[in-house]
Amino acid sequence: xxxxxxxxxxxxxxxxxxxxxxxxxxxxxxxxxxxxxxxxxxxxxxxxxxxxxxxxxxxxxxxxxxxxxxxxxxxxxxxxxxxxxxxxxxxxxxxxxxxxxxxxxxxxxxxxx
Amino acid sequence: xxxxxxxxxxxxxxxxxxxxxxxxxxxxxxxxxxxxxxxxxxxxxxxxxxxxxxxxxxxxxxxxxxxxxxxxxxxxxxxxxxxxxxxxxxxxxxxxxxxxxxxxxxxxxxxxxxx
Numbered sequence: 001x002x003x004x005x006x007x008x009x010x011x012x013x014x015x016x017x018x019x020x021x022x023x024x025x026x027x028x029x030x031x032x033x034x035x036x037x038x039x040x041x042x043x044x045x046x047x048x049x050x051x052x053x054x055x056x057x058x059x060x061x062x063x064x065x066x067x068x069x070x071x072x073x074x075x076x077x078x079x080x081x082x083x084x085x086x087x088x089x090x091x092x093x094x095x096x097x098x099x100x101x102x103x104x105x106x107x108x109x110x111x112x113x
Numbered sequence: 114x115x116x117x118x119x120x121x122x123x124x125x126x127x128x129x130x131x132x133x134x135x136x137x138x139x140x141x142x143x144x145x146x147x148x149x150x151x152x153x154x155x156x157x158x159x160x161x162x163x164x165x166x167x168x169x170x171x172x173x174x175x176x177x178x179x180x181x182x183x184x185x186x187x188x189x190x191x192x193x194x195x196x197x198x199x200x201x202x203x204x205x206x207x208x209x210x211x212x213x214x215x216x217x218x219x220x221x222x223x224x225x226x227x228x
Contacts, residue, residue, distance in 0.1 A: 033216055042117075042203050042219035043156075088155065090217075100169055101146070101217060103156040 006089055006104030014112050019076040021107045023089030031092040032072040033101070034063050036085045043088055047074070069094070079111045115140065117206050117220035125226045126194050134189040134223045138206030144168075145187040146207070146217060147179060151200040159202075162187055194227045201225075 006023045013019060023032070031050055035043035047056050049065035049072060056063055060077045072091070076083055089104040118137045126132050138145050147159040158171035162181035170177075176192040185206075191198055201224050205217035 035219075040201070040222075040224070042119075042205075042221045045216055045218060048216040090156075100158055100161070100171075102158075103148075105155045 004089060004091060004102050004104040006107055008107060009105070010108040010110070012110045012112065013079055015079060015081060017079055019079055019083070019109060020073065021075075021087060022071060022073045023091070023104045024071040025091055025093070025102075026070075028069045028094040029072075029091040030069070030094045031101075032063070032065050033090040034061075034072070034074045035088045035090060037088060037106075038085045046087075076109075079109075081111050081113055084109055084111050117204055117218055119202075119204050119220035119223050121223060122221070123224045123226070125228065127228050128194055128196060130194050132191045132194060132198075132225055134191075134202050134204075134225070135186065136189070136204030136206075136220060137186045138204075139218055142206035142208055142218075143185050144207045145181055145185065146205045147187070147189050148203045148205065149173075149200045150203060150222075151197075156203065160189070191225070196227050199225060199227045 003026050033048050034046045036046055037043040047058050047063040052065055052069045053067055054065040063074045086106045086108050088106050090101045092101050120135045144163040146161050148156040149159055150156050159173055160179050161169040165181050179189040181187045201222045203222045204220045207217045
């Protein structure tokens with residue numbers, strides 16, 4: 001099946017620092033989604049991307065659909081304590097696979113006040 | 114607008130029993146996905162329902178099954194529970210547009226514990 005490699009696996013940063021994480025796939029994707037999950041809760045959709053090169057912002061968050069269509073990036077500027085959580089990328093391959101979305105393994109973010 | 118809802122929040126069962134989990138999608142969404150998230154792991158795709166039909170299933174044994182009702186709500190059944198079935202079960206809903214699916218919105222999950 002499809003593999004989504006998400007990195008880094010975990011990050012420990014000081015409040016106010018910027019954060020970058022990325023996700024790569026083994027094949028071309030036509031949709032990339034970024035989610036944040038707090039412990040014991042369901043993932044919350046942050047940003048959705050549908051076109052190669054697309055750059056979309058949601059407050060302090062910015063995500064990009066890579067030109068190769070095999071990767072995506074999420075940046076968080078000026079981190080704050082409530083940014084703590086696990087960030088997941090998800091994508092849908094261009095090649096039809098029964099409408100399945102594939103998820104990365106997550107990036108655990110810890111923000112130190 | 115109400116989001117995706119799931120019930121129960123927590124469920125405790127013993128090995129060999131059956132568990133039933135329920136999901137109500139966002140109004141207007143016809144597709145429901147089920148995922149399993151074991152502790153500390155990513156999301157594993159279980160099942161996809163659209164317009165009352167099972168459209169796709171992940172790599173799980175047949176004792177994981179479900180259905181979608183005419184009002185688009187869905188039920189996940191897990192038979193002959195095993196200890197390793199303990200996990201957070203997440204439901205997501207979306208609008209399905211032919212071969213393209215749009216963003217999925219998740220419910221809060223049901224925490225299933227098998228003892």
